Amino acid sequence: MLQPIGVFDSGYGGLTVLREIVRALPQYDYLYLGDNARTPYGPRSFETVYHYTLECVQHLFDQGCRLVILACNTASAKALRNIQQLDLPRLYPGAGPHDPARRVLGVIRPTAEVIGTYSKTGAVGVLATQGTVASESYVVEIEKFFPGVTVFQEACPMWVPLVENGEYDSPGADYFVRQHIDRVIAKSPDIDTLLLACTHYPLLIDKIRQAVPTATTVLSQGQIVADSLADYLRRHPAIEQQCSKTGQRQFLTTDSPADFDRKATMFYGEPVQSIHVAL
Template identity: 35%
Template sequence: MTTVGHRRPTVGRVRINAPIGIFDSGFGGLTVARAIVDLLPDEDIIYLGDTARTPYGPRPIAEVREFTLECLDWLVGQGVKALVIACNTASSAALRDARERYDIPVIEVILPAARKAATISRNGKVGVICTQGTANSRSYDDALVASRAKLFTQPCPRFVDFVEAGITSGVELLEVATDYLTPLKDEGVDTLILGCTHYPLLSGVVSLVMGEEVTLVSSSDESARAAYALLTRRNLVRTEPHVATRRFVTTGDPKAFEGLGRRLMGGFVSGIESLHLD
């Protein structure tokens, strides 16, 4: 485990062989990182999890914006060729600022998932489960404003606690999921957006409660597809075979990050570095 410093970003000419920077408030963005690696196996990645200040969901939007830009600054300072904000709450709070602040592509998780859900819904009733911060921002409402879909939003704040504790099954989780999801079932939604990158790790219990007739849309998978498409269109995909490197950096306890990361993601997570932000 390595300690790395914090420096301000410097952005020059974007290099095709530079890494992709992926940011999340904690562990959930690892689902995005894994999806990106699956689609772009030759790409280097740097993942930064701000676990010292997680969760972002209950925080004021201004504070989330401040923390997000501080972490994105660090990633840009590492020379990344693109940024992926792998957190719905952070995307809601800081996407516009990030796209004005940096001259490299910035990919988020909300619009790709919203577009997918609106496209595949059969009855036009789309649900989204998310953190309180994402719900308050109404980002999914804005993303679907031009579609025929009617959106039903359900904050599920305890889901993040379960994932960050490494709990993805069990009686208590099932009871909490049933309480959260029953209103969406009663509304008759046929498509459900997993509007937090932690939630794909709970897709088993969500699917169990909602039933097989409800299609789940992962914001993690859709943002990875969006990253693939954008980098391809901008000719920023590596063109030669390459043994990719994966750096995982946390602002919190690297041992705890590696332990939970391995438990949730298997051998995908290793060699955690520690970052102390000013």
């Protein structure tokens, strides 16, 4: 049985992260699960996001995954800590803190570990969903690694619907992109780095770059997470050795495979064929 690296997202956005992971680490097998039937996660309560995320993580474990990446900022913000600290010890009671039985990683910590190196002014803007902003996860995590950095958050509730409806390159998207860029920049004239803290937002990156001051650095998370995963596997050989390496990529969705396959190409950059799963 294959033991792929699991990659989970509430919908399609995690495919932008998977694309960069596959590019950096093509030898591994990957199993992607998009919970498209219940997306978006951003406006949902902490309890609901936690419940949905745990269900999806358990399904990936059941499919042979030993390592699962939450390629979703909202799930990482609202569910990861409980899953790591409460559920893994409960579900796998024989596994100690250094036992390679199961591991779940997110996208917030790897980003927080490096974001301060991009900013010269110590002022960073974070563009995210309402759920990620409300959790203040980036504020807390960045403080741990870069206590001198000030974080200015901006929730962008229209950006995910624009992307998922294929309007990310339309003239109509310009208004909503400019609106939130102007709002976050207005919070501090010192902001020199903007983080796209939602995996959907890279599809808007051209419009975002047009809207920001020329000296502003715009960061998406795919490459950061891919580099962090490569480092994690080097530092955890017991986990790395359990990951199968035949170069296979499989895709699961909780909604219509035909719809998923059509939209997934926008995010993944090449055609995919998915299978429906009921959770």
